[in-house]
Amino acid sequence: MAVTEFLPKEYGYVVLDLVFYCFLNLWMGAQVGMARKRYDVPYPTLYAIESENKNAKLFNCVQRGHQNSLEMMPMYFILMILGGMKHPCICAALGLLYNITRFFYFKGYSTGDPMKRLTIGKYGFLGLLGLMICTISFGVSLIRG
16 A cells, blocks of 8 residues: 555554544543533533523533634644654654643633643643644655655
8 A cells, every 4th residue: 555655654653643632522522512411501502601601611611621622633633644754653652742631631621710721731732842843844854855
């Protein structure tokens, strides 16, 4: 198969990290669904209004934790896919770091205290920074031939 000849075999770790993030995202979405029932926030309401729902802040924190993960997903995916072509093991390790910190970001946010998202979750940006460096390295190597 042509793709397996082009990509290093270690690229499989990059692929598995991306799939792991997909499962994490599905789990976060399920948590939002359960929070809808728990805090009485019907569809299609995206965010609850505090004057109409005493649990609005609790629901909104769960929703925002998931929403932020969705906002970051395209950047994370493209950095993993491209950077992993040259640095698959490094990107896989950075991706795993990002996935783990994203879990804690969501769990912290879901407590209702938005600052708790940063306890461990703040280290996810180190993973993204590393992925950016790997992707820049890949781009430079393409230009240099």
